[in-house]
Amino acid sequence: MKNVHLIQHTHWDREWYFTENDSKALLYYFMDDLASRLENDPALGPFTLDAQTVVLDDYLEIAPENKQRITKLIQEGRILIGPWYSQTDFLVVSAESMTRNLLLGINDAEKFGPVMNIGYVPDSFGQMEQLPMLLNEFDIDRAVIWRGWSEHEVSTTEFNWQSENGSSVTAAVLPWGYGCAKWLPTEPLEALPVMLEKARKQSEFAASECIMLPNGNDQSPFEYQVPGMLDKINAGQKEFNFINSSFEQFFDELQENSNHLPLFKGELLSPKYMRIHRGIFSTRMDIKLLNAEFEKTVSRYLEPLLTLNMFNGLPYPQNAVNNIWREAMKSHAHDSIGCCNSDRVNSMVANRLQSGIEVAQQLIELNFKKLCDGIKAVQDGTKIIIFNSIPKKRDSFVEFVIYTPQASFSLSDAAGEPVRYQITAESKQDMSTIIQELSNETTTTWYRKLTIQADVKDIPAYGYKTIYLNENLPAAGNVQPVEVNEHEISNEWLQLKLNDDASITLTDKRSGIIYSNVFELVDGSDEGDNYNFSPLQKDCLVSSIGQPVSCRTFKGELSSTLKLSHTLCVPKNISERRTGKCTTQLLVELELTIAADKPFVNAKVIVHNNIEDHRIQLLFPTQVSRTSHCADQPFGLISRENRPAAMDLWEQEKWTEAPVALYPMQSTVIMNDQRNGLAVVADGIREYQIHEEKQDCIAVTLLRSVGWLGQADLTYRPGRASGMVLPSPDSQIQGSHEFELTLIPQHNGSDKTFWKLTEELKTEPLVYVGTDWSRFRMNKYAASYADEVSLFEWDTELHFSTIKKAENSDDMIIRAYNPSFNTLETGTFTSSSSVCRVNLAESRQDNSGTKVLPCTPVTLKVEK
Structure with a gap:
């Protein structure tokens, strides 16, 4: 007899054709009903809360008085939460975004109680090949998916799924979706034929006598009557044994057959049984570009700059950075970043991303200003900081904007040697919009607004170099491109x-x-x-x-x-x-x-x-x-x-x-x-x-x-x-x-x-022009910095991903990955601090040696 694991859940779209405001209003009553039913009947549960802790954030924002009540049910295992922060997309957002989604999701869930150790992905529009690797890095070796599978890829709905680097999970597919057993009849006689039909359909491609049957749907209320019917349904037939269960219980039983499951390697993009919507990659490109700008700004510039300044003694606003990520991850859900929403929702998706960019850019501006104020100039002129977040020394063309009334000016390095540059764009600028003190003037002050491309040599590995703008000296060489016929x-x-x-x-x-x-x-x-x-x-x-x-x-x-x-x-x-x-x-x-x-x-x-x-x-x-x-x-x-x-x-x-x-x-x-x-x-x-x-x-x-x-x-x-x-x-x-x-x-x-x-x-270098024209004024930080600094160097063929503060300490996290199909060496990491390799979760040491397999991230922790 086949065991059918009935798994009660809801799939909670925060927004779609309705807004997050709509769903939060519904969530208030949904969660109250769920908690009340579970409290009144100890036989009910467990209930899977869609594996995303953002649902708890949303609920407790509108019902903070119920935090203890919900926490108790989670700690008892009646409500199952985590490991994701939001049900993210896997084909549009970046690797760092996915990593933070699990990192913050698990950390947030642990504050309430146990975390569901299942990579539950009920509705992502296709599955990336790297999902087993990502889950393994967080010590998760089981996954539940829906879209993208068919028997042309792998013959059964349960299989061992392996990423390019050998990471593996036991995967189980919901072949007919997470809502295949939704809204069941509440009387056993009526429910019996319905549940038999659905169980038979779920069994069609099953690899064992162990079957999943998800009971729930989009924003669907708790079907609390169903568990009480199971004994009568089991007594009314001998084909299936229905169990009120969870994903973990299902996998525990499946584990006995896991050695005989087929092996699959690759991505799952088949739309045979379920649509994966091969259009969302280019829908609302204005929002896609905003998201890419957000991800790059935060993970490749803001976090590395904050980390460098942390080692200079400045505070690291970790909660602010994590909240920037959380707000963006609300826009990373499959519908949200897919932009397959109503216009009103798409405007809210864009607004969250734009807000994140604004906060990140302001933090970058303020941190550059603090750094610039502390740098002791070794040449005359305005300091220009060239920040290299890649842990490798480099030469680079850098681009930045200056405002000047002068017809000519020079750029030089710390030794006074000319820095070659070229003017790539020029326009007029009303300086009252740049310099606050000029805003009340009766006359307009016009400057040249110039976009400069400068050829900067020997930019230090993970650090900065200072060059100098001198408006009293002529340019060295021809800086104006010549228009030719x-x-x-x-x-x-x-x-x-x-x-x-x-x-x-x-x-x-x-x-x-x-x-x-x-x-x-x-x-x-x-x-x-x-x-x-x-x-x-x-x-x-x-x-x-x-x-x-x-x-x-x-x-x-x-x-x-x-x-x-x-x-x-x-x-x-x-x-x-x-x-x-x-x-x-x-x-x-x-x-x-x-x-x-x-x-x-x-x-x-x-x-x-x-x-x-x-x-x-x-x-x-x-x-x-x-x-x-x-x-x-x-x-x-x-x-x-x-x-x-x-x-x-x-x-x-x-x-x-x-x-x-x-x-x-x-x-x-x-x-x-x-x-x-x-x-x-x-x-x-x-x-x-x-x-x-x-x-x-x-x-x-x-x-x-x-x-x-x-x-x-x-x-x-x-x-x-x-x-x-x-x-x-x-x-x-x-x-x-x-x-x-x-x-x-x-x-x-x-x-x-x-x-x-x-x-x-x-990841081109980031440039800050150190004028006193900041939007906000701050007291100068009492520190003194060299005009050129390299915090550490990593001689490696691996590609840079991010540098950030560790989640639970003041140590530094540096991440790279193998971008190629060749096995690479970890390389040589040069630092005065103690260094160890950890996983993406930053929770355990990784002693996998110096060889880095294809499609593999390498995360280092550097002690402060």
């Missing part, structure tokens, strides 16, 4: 040329390979919704090639730039798309820059979006004939098919969604033949595609515009609508949107030089 730029390695037909050619001088039609803009239809991209069956594609373009070329000593303005004649909306009518001009500005001594092309793209129901991509033909490519995933790299084999099956098997080669990335996608090819490193862009008709081409999605939360019968998603059929006009994202990415032609494949370049591109 040419349509090409080049350096020692590359040549980039705009052709007469508006196509762009990139020549790699090292190999002689000519990459034609790079940076081609292609605009096409999207009649989909916030969940899924959906092109018309007969699409009206518009390419920038052959369309009008204007070009201005600027050549300078440090870098040269092509400034292109593409005017695409396109349909205004989906109605015009259907008829092939093009009545509107879409302006896209493309700024392409080649540095004098770098083998890549930096691109800035501004889409002035004035049309609807469309998607615009940048294309990069690679001339590589292979069936697979690589992209980065959290803490690593993954190989994917150019054309998923499942594309031959999905229509005849009636899948819920087409498994098109529309993929997520963290920042990088690579297509090469082991030697030559192209890589794209993007800042905040999360989606790329390999088109069926262009298997050698990387297509990066800039944005897509749609007007509905959900719609039915889409090209790639037939059948019912996902979510709700609600208008979502803000998702047309009208207005200007700016994107940045770098194109790297590969000459020796993904070698050490390539990985070094990508790491430096992802």
